[in-house]
Amino acid sequence: MIALLQRAQRASVSVDGTSIAHIETGICTFVGVTATDDHSNAARLAKRVAxxxxxxxxxxxxxxxxxxxGGAVLAIPQFTLAADTSRGNRAGFGPTAEPAIANTLFDVFVAELNTRDAPVATGRFGADMQVELVNDGPxxxxIEG
Structure with missing residues (x-):
């Protein structure tokens, strides 16, 4: 599994114009799942993120x-992180996990994060999301798990 971590002053995600999740200070985490990932990868990645x-x-x-x-984590599923970008001008999605497996492993990742004492908010798997982020630093x- 892959996580793109961005330290955030604030971040939110909306679906169909409705805000579904929001954090103040914390980490906006985009999560990609590859076809070779399993529960242990999800647990290890959550431990690393926290x-x-x-x-x-x-x-x-x-x-x-x-x-x-004293921050929070906004976890957003993003299958494009696992894409093959090694050649050409268009990504290949062969390395990405099937949606049902990816959704399950994203849920395991979130559940593991919830055991680590940081508040967790999430995007919606499979939805067309709009993400707003104030990257702190940047x-x-x-990272991989």
């Missing part, structure tokens, strides 16, 4: 994770 140090300590160094910063990391 522990990843994106926030500054008193010395100004990125040594604080989202939980210790700070953006791409």
């Amino acid at each position: 522990a990843y140090r994106l926030f500054s300590d008193s010395a100004g160094r990125m040594n604080v994770n989202v939980v210790d910063a 700070v953006t990391f791409w």
Whole structure:
């Protein structure tokens, strides 16, 4: 599984013009699922996201994770993260998981995040979402689980 983490001052997601999720300070996390992922990948990725140090300590160094910063996570399913972009001008989606599997693993990822003491809000799997984000820094990391 893949997560694109963006430290956010605030972030929200809407579907059909209606806001469905919103966070203030925290991490906006776009999550992609590959065809080779399983429950262990989802659990490992959630653990990494919760522990990843994106926030500054008193010395100004990125040594604080989202939980210790008092932040939240906005998790948004995004199948395009798992696309093959190695050649040409159009992505290939062969490496992505089938929707039913990806949805299940996204749910496992969210459930695991919920056990880690950071408030979690989510986008809607399979929906056409509009995401608003104020990236803080900007700070953006791409990680795998």
